[in-house]
Each structure stands twice: as structure tokens, then as C-alpha cells.
Amino acid sequence: xxxxxxxxxxxxxxxxxxxxxxxxxxxxxxxxxxxxxxxxxxxxxxxxxxxxxxxxxxxxxxxxxxxxxxxxxxxxxxxxxxxxxxxxxxxxxxxxxxxxxxxxxxxxxxxxxxxxxxxxxxxxxxxxxxxxxxxxxxxxxxxxxxxxxxxxxxxxxxxxxxxxxxxxxxxxxxxxxxxxxxxxxxxxxxxxxxxxxxxxxxxxxxxxxxxxxxxxxxxxxxxxxxxxxxxxxxxxxxxxxxxxxxxxxxxxxxxxxxxxxxxxxxxxxxxxxxxxxxxxxxxxxxxxxxxxxxxxxxxxxxxxxxxxxxxxxxxxxxxxxxxxxxxxxxxx
Amino acid sequence: xxxxxxxxxxxxxxxxxxxxxxxxxxxxxxxxxxxxxxxxxxxxxxxxxxxxxxxxxxxxxxxxxxxxxxxxxxxxxxxxxxxxxxxxxxxxxxxxxxxxxxxxxxxxxxxxxxxxxxxxxxxxxxxxxxxxxxxxxxxxxxxxxxxxxxxxxxxxxxxxxxxxxxxxxxxxxxxxxxxxxxxxxxxxxxxxxxxxxxxxxxxxxxxxxxxxxxxxxxxxxxxxxxxxxxxxxxxxxxxxxxxxxxxxxxxxxxxxxxxxxxxxxxxxxxxxxxxxxxxxxxxxxxxxxxxxxxxxxxxxxxxxxxxxxxxxxxxxxxxxxxxxxxxxxxxx
Numbered sequence: 037x038x039x040x041x042x043x044x045x046x047x048x049x050x051x052x053x054x055x056x057x058x059x060x061x062x063x064x065x066x067x068x069x070x071x072x073x074x075x076x077x078x079x080x081x082x083x084x085x086x087x088x089x090x091x092x093x094x095x096x097x098x099x100x101x102x103x104x105x106x107x108x109x110x111x112x113x114x115x116x117x118x119x120x121x122x123x124x125x126x127x128x129x130x131x132x133x134x135x136x137x138x139x140x141x142x143x144x145x146x147x148x149x150x151x152x153x154x155x156x157x158x159x160x161x162x163x164x165x166x167x168x169x170x171x172x173x174x175x176x177x178x179x180x181x182x183x184x185x186x187x188x189x190x191x192x193x194x195x196x197x198x199x200x201x202x203x204x205x206x207x208x209x210x211x212x213x214x215x216x217x218x219x220x221x222x223x224x225x226x227x228x229x230x231x232x233x234x235x236x237x238x239x240x241x242x243x244x245x246x247x248x249x250x251x252x253x254x255x256x257x258x259x260x261x262x263x264x265x266x267x268x269x270x271x272x273x274x275x276x277x278x279x280x281x282x283x284x285x286x287x288x289x290x291x292x293x294x295x296x297x298x299x300x301x302x303x304x305x306x307x308x309x310x311x312x313x314x315x316x317x318x319x320x321x322x323x324x325x326x327x328x329x330x331x332x333x334x335x336x337x338x339x340x341x342x343x344x345x346x347x348x349x350x351x352x353x354x355x356x357x358x359x360x361x362x363x364x365x366x367x368x
Numbered sequence: 369x370x371x372x373x374x375x376x377x378x379x380x381x382x383x384x385x386x387x388x389x390x391x392x393x394x395x396x397x398x399x400x401x402x403x404x405x406x407x408x409x410x411x412x413x414x415x416x417x418x419x420x421x422x423x424x425x426x427x428x429x430x431x432x433x434x435x436x437x438x439x440x441x442x443x444x445x446x447x448x449x450x451x452x453x454x455x456x457x458x459x460x461x462x463x464x465x466x467x468x469x470x471x472x473x474x475x476x477x478x479x480x481x482x483x484x485x486x487x488x489x490x491x492x493x494x495x496x497x498x499x500x501x502x503x504x505x506x507x508x509x510x511x512x513x514x515x516x517x518x519x520x521x522x523x524x525x526x527x528x529x530x531x532x533x534x535x536x537x538x539x540x541x542x543x544x545x546x547x548x549x550x551x552x553x554x555x556x557x558x559x560x561x562x563x564x565x566x567x568x569x570x571x572x573x574x575x576x577x578x579x580x581x582x583x584x585x586x587x588x589x590x591x592x593x594x595x596x597x598x599x600x601x602x603x604x605x606x607x608x609x610x611x612x613x614x615x616x617x618x619x620x621x622x623x624x625x626x627x628x629x630x631x632x633x634x635x636x637x638x639x640x641x642x643x644x645x646x647x648x649x650x651x652x653x654x655x656x657x658x659x660x661x662x663x664x665x666x667x668x669x670x671x672x673x674x675x676x677x678x679x680x681x682x683x684x685x686x687x688x689x690x691x692x693x694x695x696x697x698x699x700x
Contacts, residue, residue, distance in 0.1 A: 074523075075523055075526065075527070076526060076527050076530040076531060078530050079526055079530070130488055130489070130492060133485075133488065134484075134485035134488060134489070152466075152484065153465075153466035153529065154526075154529060154530075156462055156465065156466060156488055156491075157462070157466070157522060157525055157526050157529060158526070159488075159492075160462060160491075160495070160522045160525075161519075161522045161523060161526055163492070163495055163518075163522075164515065164518040164519040164521075164522045164523075165519055167499050167514075167515035167518060167519075168512075168515040168516055168518075168519045170515070171508075171511055171512040171514075171515040171516075172512070174508065176503075176506065176508050176511070179503055179508070179511050180500075180503040180504075182499075182503075183496065183499040183500040183502070183503040184500055184503075186495075186496040186499060186500075187493075187496040187497055187499075187500050189496075190489060190492045190493045190495075190496045191406075191407055191493060191496075193489055193492075194407065194408060194411055194486075194489050194490070194493055195407070195408050197485060197486060197489060198408040198410050198411070198486075199408060
């Protein structure tokens with residue numbers, strides 16, 4: 037279950053939703069960069085490295101598109117986008133340290149270059165500056181939402197670490213991907229609406245829009261872990277299962293093949309047998325499980341698109357539609 | 369340069385400042401404990417362990433005494449106290465992991481019992497819940513102050529890690545102990561006043577009160593590292609110097625003995641030679657450097673007491689005076 041695995045390849049769908057906010061994304065990156073301005077040169081260099089390795093900025097783009105569509109003040113959207121992306125970056129820094137990952141999006145992770153202590157503290161620094169940026173929006177409900185989302189994300193990671201290995205359980209899976217990914221998409225979209233001159237129904241519609249595309253995003257990530265282009269994904273196929281994480285394609289497969297011995301072995305530690313898991317991954321790849329999982333992701337995207345129908349047609353609405361579609365169309 | 373090294377011994381001075389808030393401290397601990405209510409049992413057990421190992425709660429006590437003196441709503445002080453103490457606890461969890469410390473206040477640290485990943489995430493969880501509690505005060509300036517203080521603390525740790533080894537520099541030392549310790553005392557005292565029905569001069573007086581006792585607290589900690597009861601302190605004497613951290617007693621000694629070869633060796637890595645540092649620690653112990661450092665701590669306490677003079681006499685004011693005096697009188 038990777039998170040934020042987008043990388044820098046040109047992608048026409050992506051271009052269509054990034055173009056309305058291209059310049060504003062640069063302002064957000066500038067704001068992120070400035071968080072280390074008064075810090076030690078080594079820390080500035082680390083942030084620079086993380087920014088360079090930084091993926092497509094899909095979360096800040098979501099915030100900008102929603103906020104621009106709803107006439108939010110740009111300054112607040114810039115601050116919100118920088119806060120969200122720094123929070124996301126902080127979780128990746130600690131995740132990579134915890135997993136011992138040496139590469140992310142084809143670039144060296146921080147822990148590949150730095151000591152664990154420096155990596156822990158850099159993650160903490162990014163959390164701290166993200167919270168400070170959230171506070172700079174001067175918007176109390178937004179700050180509360182931000183701190184709640186941070187708590188949701190970290191609690192989810194802990195629960196996964198403590199109890200998710202080998203567990204074949206749909207409810208647990210949905211909770212996990214909500215905490216891991218959808219909560220931050222939901223928060224971003226909702227917060228952008230909260231700082232806009234709109235009423236509660238619009239805020240709720242945008243909250244749900246973010247939730248739905250966030251759920252779809254993680255489901256697709258989990259499908260790509262089985263079916264993606266291995267070079268582009270940058271991990272062995274089925275790496276989640278090899279780490280004991282049972283994601284939606286594996287759940288569909290288990291439901292259709294409850295007597296498969298590899299499935300039966302999962303909850304009792306079978307995931308630690310690499311050769312069994314490689315066989316299971318092959319069986320899942322040969323099955324229609326990923327197709328079924330993709331159908332679920334598409335349903336989320338359809339629900340997201342439904343929320344946009346009530347908005348006035350405009351360039352941002354169109355870009356949000358493209359963003360939602362891109363989430364299920366992407367190859368990496 | 370230890371942080372928060374108080375332990376549970378009975379101490380008459382301490383009793384006199386804890387007694388007015390004894391019951392309220394229990395409410396704060398209850399609020400802290402409840403942060404893991406919906407979490408995994410292992411995480412609940414970890415928080416329970418951290419609470420049991422939790423020292424004297426000097427920061428929440430400071431907040432309660434200031435707030436009660438100034439008629440703040442108790443509910444906000446409970447929330448503030450829990451937020452501050454959880455933040456403090458989070459920094460200790462990551463500090464102990466980074467330093468590889470196995471004991472704190474005579475009890476096993478979290479990293480002594482758990483894997484590094486679980487320890488990193490538990491620290492993150494505590495940060496997240498601290499931020500959520502700060503948000504629950506529903507007080508925008510307090511939340512901003514809280515997130516700024518978190519950023520100050522973490523930046524200070526990073527700067528120390530990157531650049532403080534062997535550095536003999538007063539300005540750097542004062543900045544370091546402000547970031548490490550005084551900033552949180554300052555924030556606590558200031559925030560308690562901010563949620564009270566008082567004007568800016570009182571808030572500023574209480575901010576400075578917290579700042580002064582925070583600076584004194586860390587200076588005394590650093591003196592105890594040289595002169596404390598080794599069993600009570602729980603570390604080898606001079607452990608800071610052995611780790612390359614030059615604190616105030618060492619700075620006074622260096623200023624008085626600029627030609628001492630061990631002093632000269634410090635900025636060029638001399639602190640890595642344990643036998644030289646043991647000799648230097650002995651020389652510092654035999655000198656009047658700690659006495660000079662203590663004089664500085666006492667000046668901070670005097671300035672703190674001066675801020676209380678403008679307050680109406682009451683039980684809390686007296687307790688705050690005792691708290692300030694305790695900081696320089698304590699033995700551990």
C-alpha cells in the first residue's frame with residue numbers, strides 16, 4: 037500500500053488539471069521552501085531534496101482548484117496547500133525511515149542519506165512547520181480539522197503496524213486507506229471550501245469530493261502494486277502482500293477463493309513465506325480481482341463527479357473532473 | 369543537557385507548590401490518558417507507561433497556578449496542561465530514541481521496550497494528540513503560539529544535532545536552552561494568562577515569568593549534570609560533555625581557563641576522547657564554574673519573582689514563588 041507514488045512523467049490528463057494552477061503551485065513550493073529559511077544549511081538542503089523529489093503536488097492542486105472555484109482568498113489557499121503538502125511530506129519521511137525504504141519516486145529517501153536521528157527530527161520539523169502553517173491561516177475550524185487529520189493519519193499507521201498484518205478484512209481495509217490517504221484529500225478539499233465564501237452544503241459537497249477521490253486514489257495505488265509497470269512503480273509486484281498488508285485486490289481474491297491454502301495461511305503468518313506470497317501474487321494477477329477493485333475505485337470517482345454537478349461550470353470544475361478521472365486512469 | 373529530569377522523591381518545597389493544584393493535575397492526567405481511548409491496546413499501554421514514568425508535572429502545574437491566579441476557566445487550563453505535557457512527552461520519546469537512552473527517571477524508556485518504528489510513531493501520535501488538544505482550547509492565538517513553540521523546540525534540537533558539538537559559545541547556549549526548555553515554560557505560562565480575563569501587561573508579565581524560570585530550570589539541569597547526586601540524576605557525571613555538549617558550567621570554566629588543552633581541544637573534536645573529558649569534568653567540578661552558573665540561574669529566578677510582585681497576594685502567587693525557588697533549590 038504505497039502512498040503518493042506519482043512521479044514526474046508527462047501525462048496528458050495530468051496536464052489538463054495542473055494547468056489552471058501551475059503558477060500557484062510554484063507559490064506553494066516557495067512557501068514550503070521558506071519554512072527552513074532560518075534553519076541550519078543541512079536542514080535547508082534536506083527540504084530542498086524533498087521538494088525536488090516531490091511528485092505531482094496532487095493535494096495542493098486539489099486545494100487550489102476547489103478554493104479558486106469557490107472564490108477563496110489565494111493567500112489562504114497557498115498557506116493551506118503548503119501546510120497539507122508539508123504534512124504529507126513529514127509522514128513520508130517517517131514512513132520511509134520505518135520501512136527502511138531507500139528510494140521514493142526514483143530518488144534517494146532522506147534515511148538513505150542521513151542518520152535515523154536526523155531523519156526522525158527532520159520529520160518532526162516538517163510536522164511542526166505544517167502545524168505552524170495551518171495556524172497561519174488564522175482560521176480556527178481549519179486548524180482543528182488539520183490537527184484532527186494529523187491524529188487520524190498517525191493513529192492509522194499505528195493500528196496498521198500493530199494489527200493489520202495478514203488480516204483479511206474489508207472494514208479494516210477501508211478504515212486503513214481512509215486514515216492513510218483519504219483523510220488528507222478530504223481535509224484539503226473541505227478546508228479549501230471552508231475558507232471560501234460559501235455555505236455548509238458546498239463545504240460538505242467538497243468534503244465528500246475529497247473523500248471519494250482519496251479513497252479511489254489509494255485503491256488504485258493498491259491495484260498498481262499488483263498490476264502496475266514494475267519499473268514505474270519502483271517496487272517488486274505484490275510488495276504489500278510480502279509485507280503482510282492485505283489490500284483490496286487480495287481481499288476480492290480471498291473472497292472468491294476462500295479455500296486457497298495461501299489465503300488460509302495469511303492470518304497465521306503465511307505472509308512471511310516469500311515464495312508462497314509470490315505464488316499468491318501471481319494468482320491474484322491472473323484473476324479478475326484487480327478489475328473488481330478498479331470498479332470500486334470508479335464508483336468512488338463517479339460519486340465525486342456527482343458532487344461537482346451542482347457547481348457552476350468553470351475552468352476549475354473541469355479541471356477537478358479531469359483530476360478525478362486521472363486518479364483511476366493513471367499508470368503510476 | 370537533560371530535560372525534565374525530576375523524579376518522584378518527596379520534596380517539601382515541591383509539596384508546597386503542588387498542593388493547590390493536586391486534584392486538577394489528576395484531571396490533566398485523565399485528559400492525557402483519554403487521548404488513546406480509541407486506540408490499539410498496545411498504544412494505550414505505552415501511554416500508561418509514559419504517564420507512570422511521568423515526573424512531577426511541573427509544566428501543567430505552572431499553567432494551573434498562573435491560570436487559577438488570573439481566574440481562567442478551569443476547563444481551558446486542563447486542556448492546555450494536557451496539551452503541553454503531551455508535547456513535552458512526545459519530545460522525550462523521540463529524544464530517548466535518538467540518544468538510545470534506555471532509562472528515564474529510573475524507568476525503561478519506550479525505545480528500550482519497543483522497536484524504533486513503534487517508538488517513532490508513538491512520538492508522532494503524541495505530537496498529533498497534543499496539537500489536537502491545543503485546538504480544543506478553541507483559542508486561535510493559543511494554537512498559533514503552540515505550533516510556533518513546537519517548531520522552536522524541534523528546530524533547536526536539529527540545530528544542536530548539526531552544529532553544537534564542541535561549540536563553546538554563550539549565545540548559542542542561551543538559544544539552545546531557550547529552544548529546548550524555556551520556550552515551553554514560557555508558552556505555558558503565557559497561554560494560561562491568555563485564556564484568563566486579564567490585559568496584555570499581565571500576559572506579558574506571565575510570559576516573562578515562564579521564560580525566566582524555564583531558563584533557570586535548564587541551567588540548573590546542566591549544573592546537576594556536573595554536580596548532582598549521580599544515582600538520582602541517573603547518568604554519569606558530565607554526560608553532556610561526553611556527548612560534546614558544552615553547557616554553562618563548562619563555558620564559565622573555558623572562559624577562566626582559555627589555555628587548558630582540553631578546552632582548546634573541544635571545538636576540534638576533543639570531546640570524543642572520553643578520558644580527556646573525564647579529566648575536564650573533574651577540573652570543572654573542582655572549579656567555581658558551577659557556582660557562577662548557579663548565580664545566573666538565581667538571577668533568572670529573581671527576575672521571575674519580580675514579575676509576581678505586581679500580582680494580588682493569593683495562594684497561587686505564593687505557590688508560584690515556591691515553584692520559582694524550588695527550581696534553583698532542587699537536587700535532581
